[in-house]
Amino acid sequence: MQTQRLRIAIQKKGRLSTECKDLLKRCGVKFNLIGERLVVHCENMPIDLLLVRDDDIPGLIMDGVVDLGFIGENELEEVGLERAARGEPSHYEMLRRLDFGGCRLSIAIDKDEEYLGPQDLQGKRIATTYPQLVKRYMTEQGVTFSTCMLNGSVEVAPRAGLADAICDLVSTGATLEANGLKEVEVILQSKAVLIQRSGDFSADKQALIERLLTRMQGVIQAKESKYIMLHAPTECLEQVTALLPGAEDPTVLPLSHDKSRVAVHLVSSENLFWETMEQLKALGASSILVLPIEKMME
Ligand SMILES: Nc1ncnc2c1ncn2[C@@H]1O[C@H](COP(=O)(O)OP(=O)(O)OP(=O)(O)O)[C@@H](O)[C@H]1O
Ligand SMILES: O=P(O)(O)OC[C@H]1O[C@H](OP(=O)(O)OP(=O)(O)O)[C@H](O)[C@@H]1O
Ligand SMILES: [Mg+2]
Secondary structure, three states: OOOOOEEEEEEOOOOOHHHHHHHHHHOOOOOOOOOOOOEEEOOOOOEEEEEEOHHHHHHHHHOOOOOEEEEEHHHHHHHHHHHHHHOOOOOOEEEEEOOOOOEEEEEEEEOOOOOOOHHHHOOOEEEEOOHHHHHHHHHHHOOOOEEEEOOOOHHHOOOOOOOOEEEEEEOOOHHHHHOOEEEEEEEEEEOEEEEEOOOOOOHHHHHHHHHHHHHHHHHHHHHHOEEEEEEEEHHHHHHHHHHOOOOOOOEEEEOOOOOOEEEEEEEEOOOOOHHHHHHHHHOOOEEEEEEEOOOOOO
8 A cells, every 4th residue: 555655664662763763864754752652753754753663674674564664684584485385475675774663583502511503403492583594504504403483582592492592683602602602603693783674665655765765875974984183294195084084185274473383174974093193193183083974965
């Protein structure tokens, strides 16, 4: 059922929720989340947000029920495999990879157990929320196994005697450590992505999606960039700019009371490390400022 308004699905509560909402707000999409409401109408653009469980987002896109969705690649792949196995369509378009939700899907076992390779998992029971991804990996390795499907607290399964190993998401590794487990295989690297349903869009919707994508590019680029300002001795200008990341085209300005020094301004694609600032200082640079950039458009 097509509507005039662009429908975007985001996770209601969880690891992706805050970052997705922040990203949309930074793109100029205005909305007000009230209580437990599942559909939120944006105030300044023809956009409706659907706040759902992340597991439901790939299916909503693949069934063509919503236009865009923010989802972790792990969940997207799992649902895609599940639907393909059932003979249901699993089409979607990838719009862009995002800079949050980074994690990996890994197999872990008791920290004191010996592990030489995937063959050590032969005949073992693996607790997971991602049975399809585990199956794909184990089939590739030629290892047979059984699963124990758990939607949460996967890491407690070995201690609770429910499984011999687990396959779950890992970021810092703190949850594994707290449960006496060690990571032995990484089967997937994942980040949050923005996906779109397959098929045609009205010209208005298409234009709105393109506007959002351009703004998103600006927001993500701005987050990674810094505006750097400093004063440097004119004779050291070349050495100073050589130390600055992405300083191909700096603005160099004279100082009103000191002809021996200049002001250097530039947009850097990276942050400036303390070590680099110390090197700049050693070259005679002063008043070194590193400022965040809110928005940018090239
Ligand atoms: N520790 C982590 N660090 C970074 N990203 C993570 C981490 N854990 C999960 N993610 C990413 O965030 C997504 C959502 O994780 P979350 O734990 O909020 O899911 P959930 O408990 O299944 O939520 P829901 O209630 O919506 O089903 C994961 O599918 C993954 O892509
Ligand atoms: O390696 P770490 O940094 O410890 O992160 C890994 C944990 O994060 C996720 O769960 P989350 O905290 O989102 O809770 P959930 O089990 O309720 O989904 C994931 O399922 C792991 O349990
Ligand atoms: Mg979920």
